[in-house]
Amino acid sequence: MTLPRVLLAGFIAAALPLFAAPVVKTEHVEAQLLPEQTHAQPGKTVVVGLRLQMIPHWHTYWKNPGDSGLPTRIKWTLPAGWSASAFQWPHPKNLPVGPLNNYGYEDEVVLLTELTVPADAKPGTVPIKASADWLVCKEICIPEKGDLDLALKVDAAPPAESDRWKPSFERARAMLPVTDAALKADAGITGKNVVLRLALPAGLPAKVTFFPERDNVIEAAAPQRVARSGDALLVEMKLQDPVPKDFTVLKGVVVGQGAWPGTADRRAMEVSAPVGSPIAMAAGSTGGGGTSGSGSGTSGNEVGGSVATALLFAVLGGLLLNLMPCVFPVLGIKVMGFVEHAHGDAKALRLQGIVFTVGVLVSFLVLAGLMLALRAGGTQLGWGFQLQSPAFVTLLAMLFFVLALNLAGVFEWGLFAQSMTSDVSAKGRNADAFLAGVLATVVATPCTAPFMGAAVGFTLAQPAAVSLAVFFALGAGMALPVLLLSFFPALLKKLPKPGAWMETFKQVMAFPLFATVAWLAWVLGAQSGNDGVFGLLLGLVTIAVGAWIYGRWAHSESTLRPVFAVLFAALGVYVAWPDATASVTPGVAANKAGELPWQAWSPEKVAELTAAGKPVFVDYTAAWCVTCQVNKRVVLNSSAVVAAFAQRGIVPLKADWTNNDPRITQSLQELGRNAVPVYVLYLPGEATPRLLPEVLTSSLVLAEIDKLPTGAKTAITQR
Amino acid sequence: MKKVLFLAVAATFSAAAFANAPAGSQAPGFTVTDLTGKPVNLADYKGKTVVLEWHNFGCPFVQKHYKSGNMQSLQKKYGNDVVWLAVNSTNKGSSDWQDPPVVTKELNGFGAAPAKYLVDEPGTIGRAYGAKTTPHMYIIDPSGKVVYNGAIDDKRSTDVADVKVAKNYVVAALDEMKAGKPVSTASTTPYGCTIKYK
Numbered sequence: 001m002t003l004p005r006v007l008l009a010g011f012i013a014a015a016l017p018l019f020a021a022p023v024v025k026t027e028h029v030e031a032q033l034l035p036e037q038t039h040a041q042p043g044k045t046v047v048v049g050l051r052l053q054m055i056p057h058w059h060t061y062w063k064n065p066g067d068s069g070l071p072t073r074i075k076w077t078l079p080a081g082w083s084a085s086a087f088q089w090p091h092p093k094n095l096p097v098g099p100l101n102n103y104g105y106e107d108e109v110v111l112l113t114e115l116t117v118p119a120d121a122k123p124g125t126v127p128i129k130a131s132a133d134w135l136v137c138k139e140i141c142i143p144e145k146g147d148l149d150l151a152l153k154v155d156a157a158p159p160a161e162s163d164r165w166k167p168s169f170e171r172a173r174a175m176l177p178v179t180d181a182a183l184k185a186d187a188g189i190t191g192k193n194v195v196l197r198l199a200l201p202a203g204l205p206a207k208v209t210f211f212p213e214r215d216n217v218i219e220a221a222a223p224q225r226v227a228r229s230g231d232a233l234l235v236e237m238k239l240q241d242p243v244p245k246d247f248t249v250l251k252g253v254v255v256g257q258g259a260w261p262g263t264a265d266r267r268a269m270e271v272s273a274p275v276g277s278p279i280a281m282a283a284g285s286t287g288g289g290g291t292s293g294s295g296s297g298t299s300g301n302e303v304g305g306s307v308a309t310a311l312l313f314a315v316l317g318g319l320l321l322n323l324m325p326c327v328f329p330v331l332g333i334k335v336m337g338f339v340e341h342a343h344g345d346a347k348a349l350r351l352q353g354i355v356f357t358v359g360v361l362v363s364f365l366v367l368a369g370l371m372l373a374l375r376a377g378g379t380q381l382g383w384g385f386q387l388q389s390p391a392f393v394t395l396l397a398m399l400f401f402v403l404a405l406n407l408a409g410v411f412e413w414g415l416f417a418q419s420m421t422s423d424v425s426a427k428g429r430n431a432d433a434f435l436a437g438v439l440a441t442v443v444a445t446p447c448t449a450p451f452m453g454a455a456v457g458f459t460l461a462q463p464a465a466v467s468l469a470v471f472f473a474l475g476a477g478m479a480l481p482v483l484l485l486s487f488f489p490a491l492l493k494k495l496p497k498p499g500a501w502m503e504t505f506k507q508v509m510a511f512p513l514f515a516t517v518a519w520l521a522w523v524l525g526a527q528s529g530n531d532g533v534f535g536l537l538l539g540l541v542t543i544a545v546g547a548w549i550y551g552r553w554a555h556s557e558s559t560l561r562p563v564f565a566v567l568f569a570a571l572g573v574y575v576a577w578p579d580a581t582a583s584v585t586p587g588v589a590a591n592k593a594g595e596l597p598w599q600a601w602s603p604e605k606v607a608e609l610t611a612a613g614k615p616v617f618v619d620y621t622a623a624w625c626v627t628c629q630v631n632k633r634v635v636l637n638s639s640a641v642v643a644a645f646a647q648r649g650i651v652p653l654k655a656d657w658t659n660n661d662p663r664i665t666q667s668l669q670e671l672g673r674n675a676v677p678v679y680v681l682y683l684p685g686e687a688t689p690r691l692l693p694e695v696l697t698s699s700l701v702l703a704e705i706d707k708l709p710t711g712a713k714t715a716i717t718q719r
Numbered sequence: 720m721k722k723v724l725f726l727a728v729a730a731t732f733s734a735a736a737f738a739n740a741p742a743g744s745q746a747p748g749f750t751v752t753d754l755t756g757k758p759v760n761l762a763d764y765k766g767k768t769v770v771l772e773w774h775n776f777g778c779p780f781v782q783k784h785y786k787s788g789n790m791q792s793l794q795k796k797y798g799n800d801v802v803w804l805a806v807n808s809t810n811k812g813s814s815d816w817q818d819p820p821v822v823t824k825e826l827n828g829f830g831a832a833p834a835k836y837l838v839d840e841p842g843t844i845g846r847a848y849g850a851k852t853t854p855h856m857y858i859i860d861p862s863g864k865v866v867y868n869g870a871i872d873d874k875r876s877t878d879v880a881d882v883k884v885a886k887n888y889v890v891a892a893l894d895e896m897k898a899g900k901p902v903s904t905a906s907t908t909p910y911g912c913t914i915k916y917k
Contacts, residue, residue, distance in 0.1 A: 068852040068913040070875060098916035099737040100851055108779070135779070135877065140815055141912045142876040143779045216908040221737070241741045242906050670750050672840060687756050687819040688840040690811070 024146035028058045028136045033128065033150040036169050037159035038151055040126075043119035046159070048150065049110040050074055050087075050132055051168055058138045059104045062092035064213055064252075066220040067104035070143070072111060077129035081118030088112040090175030091255045091268035092211055097139070101221035110172035117154065125151045145369070177268040178252040185271050187250040188279035189239065194218070195279040196235040196250055198271070204233045205256030210271070212237075212252040216244050223307060226504035227282035236281045248275055270695050296312070296507040311473045318477020330624050353486020357479035361435020362477030366466050367441070390578035394536060397520040398576060401540050402547065404513035410544070411551025426490045437479065526623035526658045528578050539576020541686055543569050595637045596645055601655035603667065606682065613684045615650045615708055620668060620678040623658040628677040635696040644701075648708045650681075683708060738847035742868045742905035746859040747847040753835045758814045761859075764802045770889065770895060771857040773845065774805040776825050777815030778853045778912035779877040785829045787882040790854075790871075794832045797893055806835040807844035810917035833880065842916040852911030856889050860896065867892040869907030 024031045040046040052060055052072065061069040074086040089111060092103040115128070133145035139633065168264040184199040194217075197206055207226055212218040222238035235254075254711055258381060260266040484485040485491055517540070525533040546568030553561045599605070601618055609616045617635065621628040635641060636652075645652060657664045657676050671691065679692035692704060723760035733772070740747055746769075750760045772790070775781055778878065784790040794803045807822070811816050817825070826836065839845055848857060858867035892902040 068909075068911055069875065070910070099846065100913050100916075102913065137912070139813060139913075139915060140777055141779060241739050242743075308885045666750075670843070685818075687752060687754060688811070688838050691841065 021050060022149065024148055026136075026144040026146065028055050028142060029053065029060070029134065029144055029146075029150060031132060031146045033130060033148045034165045034168065035150065035152055035162055036112075036165070038153070038162050039155045039157075039159045040115070040117045040121070041159055042117055042154065042156060045114045045116050046152070047112055047114055048128065048152075049112050049165070049167075049169060049172060050130070050148070051108065051110045051165075052105075052134060053108045054106060055134060058136050059095050059102070059106045060109065060134045060136050060422065062103040062105070062211065063087070063089050064103055064211070064215045065135075066095070066104075066215070067097075067100040069102050069104065069137060069141070072132065072134040074111075074113070074130050074132040076113075076115075077131070078115065079121075079126045079128075081121065082126075083116045085114040085116075088114075088176055090172050091177055091253050093255075094209070096221065099221060102137075103220065108168065108171075110168050112169075112172060112176070123154050127154050128152050132173045148247070174265055177255075178266055178268045179270045183269055183271070185250075185273035186279070187273040187275045188277055189243070189275060189282070189375070189414060190278045192241070193236050193281070194239050194250060194275070195281050196237065196254075196271070196273055197229075197232050197279050198235070198254060198273075199232040200260075200679060201259035203231075203257045205260055207257040208235060209235060209255045209257065210235050210237060210252055211255065212250070214244075214247075214251065216240055217250070218248055220580045225281065229282040234279065234282055237550055246707055249273065250275055286476050288522060307469075310466075310470055314470045314473035315477035315480070318474040319480060321474075321478045322481055325670040345501050349486050352430060353483045355430045355433040356437045356648075357476075357483045359434040360441055360479040361437075362476040363438045363441035364471045364478075365468060368471035389523055393520050393524045393527065394539075394576055394578050397517050397524070397536060398540065398543060400513050400517045400520070401543065404510045404517065405544060405547045407510035407513065409503070409507055409551075411547045412554060440478070441475070523623045524578065526656075532578055535578065536576045539572045539574070541572070542575055543572030546572060559687075596642055596652040598652050601653040601664075603663065608683050609651050609653075610684070615684060616682040617645070617649060617650050618653045618655055618678075618680040618682070618689075620655045620657060620664065620680070622656065622676050631677055631679075633698045635698050635701060639704065640698055641701055641705075644705045648705060650705065650708070682706075737849060739848050740847070740857065740865050740868060742865050744865050746857070746863050746865050747844075749844045749847065751837045751839055751844060753837055754823055756819075759804070759837055760834050761863075765863060766861050767802050768797075768800060768861055768893070769802045769804060770893075771848070771850075771859070772803065772805045773850045773853045773855040773911075773914060774807050774836070775809050775815050775912065775915070776817060776822065776851040777809075780911035781853050783877050783879050783882065784854060784871060785831065785880045788830075788884045789887075791829060791831045793887075793889060796890075797897075800897070801893060802835075803833045805831075805836045806839050806844055806850070807837065808839040808842045808850065809835070809915045810842065810916070811840055813915035815915050838854040840917070842914070845914055845916060850909075850914055852909045853914060854911055855909040855914075858889065858892050858896070858902070865898065866902045867905055869904075870909045870911075873907070875910040 022032065030051075032051050034049045034051050036047040050072070054060060061071050063071045065071055072087075074087070078084060090105070090109060091106060095102040095104050095106070124669060128150040130148045131145065132148060133143065135141050135143050139646075175535065180200075182201055185196065186196055187196045198208070210218075210224060212220075217240060219238040219240055224235040227234045227236070250271070252271050253268050255268040255272050256266070307655075502599055521533050521536055528535075546565045549561060549568060550565035598619075601620075606616055606618065619628075619632070621632065623629075644650075655661075655664045655667065657668075668676075668678060671680065671689075677694050678692075679696060681690040681692060683690065690704065693702065738747070738817035746761065748761050750758055753759050776785075781790075809817075822836065826833075837844065844850075850857075854871050856867065856869060856871050857865055860866045867888065869888060871889055872882070872887045874881040888907055889902055891904060895902050
């Protein structure tokens with residue numbers, strides 16, 4: 001345990017020259033009292049600064065420390081007749097710590113105090129003493145204190161500014177918030193937020209951050225949103241829950257990022273805003289280039305950045321989805337459609353691009369809405385939950401199979417196909433574009449699971465609006481390439497002219513889809529066993545017969561064609577449909593040589609093994625989780641890892657979530673997760689298990705394992 | 720490239736929920752292991768008054784309440800009427816992390832008597848309750864409702880001498896509950912060290 005070790009600097013003799021303010025050094029801070037002027041004048045005021053110089057990365061606190069911490073305090077011992085003002089605090093900066101936020105200072109701060117000198121003060125030197133205490137923190141916090149003193153000269157002559165500490169005082173003064181009656185401020189509560197409205201005749205900086213004086217009104221860690229509304233600047237902040245009853249005035253300091261118009265060196269202003277009727281937050285954040293994330297810090301900190309970053313990554317993730325094997329064929333067809341239209345009407349093309357985008361976005365929002373509804377309903381589901389249903393897997397497999405047959409040229413869609421040719425009405429083409437958007441999203445599901453797992457994990461923590469925004473951004477990213485192509489048909493002209501190659505391309509696109517079907521069959525195998533796979537494959541063959549009949553007699557007028565086609569298709573679905581009762585107990589199939597000797601997971605098994613002092617590794621996995629499979633093949637079954645496990649006697653357990661298993665869901669929840677993969681290492685002598693990251697590397701796993709004694713030592717302890 | 724992007728996406732999204740359990744709301748349920756590795760479920764204490772005390776021996780604000788004997792005496796004051804659960808949400812990577820045997824030793828050294836000491840290393844409970852500081856106190860009534868959320872007392876300091884002169888909000892609330900009265904001060908601003916979340 002660390003206790004404050006106050007190392008008081010030795011006092012230098014009583015007759016101190018004015019500038020040699022003695023320094024008190026503690027472990028983390030150098031503290032001293034500094035005079036701003038050369039001497040004090042009877043009947044006037046003199047400013048004394050408490051200078052705290054923190055060691056790098058450590059901070060002390062503002063008058064409102066934020067979520068935790070303690071403001072610096074000072075107690076003065078002054079000659080008779082003298083008095084001291086309260087601190088004048090330079091504006092703070094955000095100091096984010098995990099999910100929390102503090103307001104304070106790093107490096108150096110000078111807290112100013114005005115001392116009033118009595119009119120009858122005799123010329124000479126007077127002792128100014130103070131005892132200051134401060135909490136200094138980096139990650140951990142240390143309370144420190146110092147007894148400070150200063151020999152201050154009193155002289156009847158007007159004082160001059162002391163040169164020695166000029167830069168420190170100038171810096172502190174520049175950071176002092178300015179009080180200006182021209183600043184009009186009011187505030188209004190809307191739901192869980194308060195909106196602060198600021199207006200100044202000379203104008204305001206493009207971006208500002210507000211620091212509240214009270215510690216129980218604003219959530220210090222919540223991002224602030226800044227927007228311009230006419231001449232006024234709006235700052236939206238999250239209120240604490242509950243809001244104190246006596247919250248009638250929002251007081252604090254507004255710090256500008258960048259210049260304040262019409263002033264040379266203003267940095268911050270005092271704000272006192274009466275709380276009145278609600279103020280509508282302007283849409284779109286700030287005309288001055290600010291974004292939702294940037295309103296929160298003069299120091300460019302991360303407090304507000306997380307949502308903006310999340311949105312950015314969601315757009316990138318969405319873009320990436322286009323390259324996934326499930327989506328690419330759909331996209332290919334769409335682009336081909338564009339190629340056909342490229343030499344036609346640019347306006348119609350643009351409209352199609354927009355409609356496709358709308359289709360994608362609507363689908364994403366519907367999915368997001370579904371997730372939110374389930375969340376509100378209290379259902380504990382992770383993304384990918386739909387793949388836990390054998391019926392859904394079967395349905396997807398059939399859909400992909402039929403699409404693949406179509407691409408391979410077994411049959412044409414009839415009415416549907418017409419809409420893909422150029423001579424159909426604009427309306428039909430737009431409906432097709434919308435459907436393509438929906439289809440692209442739906443078929444993307446299996447490939448998106450790893451992304452979505454993460455996205456859902458994030459959005460679960462967020463208000464509904466943020467969740468929807470993240471899903472919207474994912475959709476926007478996915479639709480972006482098609483949208484761009486539709487707006488810049490010049491790019492399309494770079495693509496080859498329509499021709500026979502298109503038919504070839506289309507047929508080639510069938511194969512990634514067939515591959516996806518193969519993968520889904522494997523997933524189903526893990527869920528329903530060998531019989532389930534056989535049923536699916538047989539059903540697919542029957543569906544293929546239906547599709548073939550439909551395609552073979554495409555030009556026949558006979559009603560037998562649709563009847564037989566539908567009959568076979570229906571029979572196929574019936575044959576393929578999974579038997580709800582047939583579910584394999586997920587467990588561990590025969591372990592191959594050279595792989596880890598997996599055993600089936602159960603809470604009892606973990607308890608039993610850990611009680612016996614054995615190290616245990618648990619792999620929370622699912623057949624439909626692509627990341628899990630990659631980790632297993634590339635890392636967990638690598639020879640180095642297998643050898644290290646054997647050497648140290650680690651028991652590998654597999655918790656298979658391919659089918660919904662409430663025990664695993666609960667176990668995941670206890671670990672603070674709601675999606676797979678999760679890797680957990682239980683070590684003897686450690687009460688809480690170690691969580692490994694979702695994306696494993698061999699070196700990472702080996703590094704964790706290295707902390708364990710090798711087999712020899714284990715053997716000794718077991719004897 | 721793809722892997723880098725994926726890692727970036729995963730890292731961005733992995734921030735877990737930081738919720739809140741304001742006075743008047745239903746207390747979020749949890750199952751977690753205690754210092755001895757045994758599971759503790761909040762639901763086990765249905766029908767009893769439960770106090771949650773966010774704890775970290777490395778924090779000078781916590782030390783204030785243990786060195787003064789304040790927290791230990793509160794843990795014992797209400798006997799079996801109140802189930803006192805100390806919760807530690809410090810992550811393993813923090814320099815404030817202490818292995819369970821070390822915590823046990825320190826608890827014994829201070830004569831502390833929480834009914835259970837919960838090891839919330841992933842910070843799941845802390846985030847569900849919106850616990851910000853050590854100490855941060857919650858009182859849950861027998862029906863499972865949060866009736867107090869906030870500071871231990873009204874003296875934000877690390878000074879042991881302040882304990883005697885402070886108004887203890889938890890004592891006030893528990894006394895009111897014992898007398899069958901509603902808790903008059905149900906929400907205050909917690910003070911202390913930042914919880915060292917993962």
